[in-house]
Amino acid sequence: MPKRTSCALSTPTALLSLLLLCAACEDPSGPAHEAFATWLTEADYEFGDAPEQEVFFTVPFLRADPYRGRILVRDRGDKQISAWTPDGSLLFVVGGDGEGPGEFTSPSRIYFAPDGGFSVRDDFGIRFTRYTADGELVETVLAQDGTLEHDGLMLTLEAPAADGYLGFPLTWAALELGDGGDPVERIAVVHATRSEVGQRRAPEPLFWLDIADRIQNTRFPDGTGLIGGQPFTDADQARFLPGTAVAMRMRGLPPGTVDLIEVNAEGDTVWQRRLQLEPRPLTRDFLDAWMDEQLEWMAPALSEWPEDVIREALNASVHKPEHLPAATGLVLTASGEVWVRTDEAEDTLRVHYAVRRGDTDSTPRRILLPEWLEIEDATDTHVWGVRRDEMDLPRVTGRRLVPAGS
Template sequence: MHPGKAQEIIELPPENRWLEPQFEELYRVGSLGGKDWEQFGSVRRVAFDATGQLYVFDISTKRVYVVNQRGELRRTLGGPGEGPGEFRRPDGLAVMRDGRLVIADMGHLAYHVFGPDGQFERRVRMAPESAIATLTDFMPDPGGHAVFTATGSQPLEIRFLDQGQEKRYTSLPIERLLLTGDVITRETVAEGWLPMNETTWLEDRPVFGPRMLAGVLPDGSVAFSDSSAYSIKIARLGVGVWRILRRPLQPIPVTNRMIAVEKDRQLANTSPGLAKYERARIASLSFFEEVTILRNLKTGWDGEIWVQRHGPEPVGDDGPIDVLTMEGVYLGSYRRGAVRMPDAFGPSGLVAFIELGDLDEPTVAVKRLPIQVSIR
């Protein structure tokens, strides 16, 4: 576990307090038999603004659909093309509380910024620091005009450039990217732990090892997990880590049986055309010495922190979901399989889930959280 320089350490209780998943469904959008705009191809991201409007990013049509609180279409943004506000290879979505919207575009190597009225404002160039441009999920700054990124989190897209050198990583920085100029300005919020020697390729990390998980809180702090332990660090720009939330749950050691089962699982999922390459890759896999406890982390509108533990199988991401506050209050846990991690959180307890219908058509369900897990 990486030693953090925290001002405060809060110990959470070891016992589970089980919550009932009594979510009130408000509306759904997305249907093969619905209106033309609802016939989504692939919903990549969803988000809310402060008025409760829903933003649906369909990566297949390269458009963002803005939906009011009744599930009715208000406006459409973007679309394929080369002109202002049009996208080449869009991915990722950040919606500010005032409705300002940011879409990344690896084709343009830029962020597209739209105003609260849906009008295109400008492109802000990414200025990659390496010959490998990696786009990870980015999160809105509650104050607006910036997004946060966490190196080492799940990549959305990778582009190999013709210039520059591969960057060597010795840590996993969490950065605030200012979008007020022609080119992004980077500010480091905290340095996450990289549990290996310096590397140029972050995907070559040990199986079962920690991944960078991060979410932004209402005051602009970032909650993140970067170790195998149940330890959530809270950092702020200019301060660094100032609080750590810990729960006395211990990672289980990795056994030879776990390694064999995981290699067999990956071999079973290889495509015939890549079998030779995949067998060599799987044979050379490295494994962490223990199974990382936390597999997912999201932050709610009012400062809740949702964290998901691994399931019965070490590789499983379907374990219980714990709900905490940024002040260190444990609100309770949802049992394994009782509820999925929400894909977006909004005001007044709103949450959105990206789902598939009976014919595998994408749909988005908007629900309201029960009062005991919504800080209002």
């Protein structure tokens, strides 16, 4: 049985609503609006691909190495991982298209070890490949064969743990909408392990995510429709690192509130932090403005329907909480922080909030980033992402973090 702490989320039947109870070990209402330290960024590093060395960026994703100061770039186009100095010197390249050891079919997450080595998640977590700090192949491990399930759904394995992997069941729009049955409204974050003799154990739920109202199903009078993500979803989210998961919750909390809870592979809650952001009502004017934006592309594409019919279908299908979700996503960074994305804007800058994992007292940072920069990682000194240049070519970009007024 997993160990229990006073705020542990270790029982298989625990809903993620228990995270609220856990995060509310102190005053559950929290302050109306807490203080933040404002930070800005300034241009510093930027580099592109290296065609002369057969490294091409199409849709790059990057991670900052917290131990050696390097930037690792994964590109699904060429299915390679390239390592760079921050100023754009190529160090080495690993991978390539294939199913053999050290090759990738769909590389995604990159995880670092303290010795500088790193591992790459591939093919929905079916395989994980480890490399030394210098890019030498250590091993490619088959983490599962595609038959590993929980609640009848195939698992996607997200990150390694000491004796297995952390992951959750794969869902799709029809399941979440209840097409042909009850909608899937919650999924478990699980720990999948093997016994000492190598026999696979049943995945153990660590906690549950409330995923209701993630999918928008816009239906028209003839029965046709469009399916996409809800623009104002307040569903739970989770992100993973080796041996740990961080959940973000807003549903059922006071307006403007974001709960962050870290749970380890044993099911223990090891950290929790509540952010109280400024509540913002989801007004009729805001909804109308959003629908106007949608109509700009939907009306020409759906010319058989009058705009008022499209607007009515949008209004009927959109999830409408009383307040705008306080956050839209989270990133676990090389600096040991959780960066919380929001749709708040200040002029042409997008507002993010950052708190250090394990810290419960320090003033959170309010960081203003250019709207074009989608944060992918951050160190203590820089925030990293991708910029599209005037030729629409991707450029890896590192912007220096500076306190406002410095």
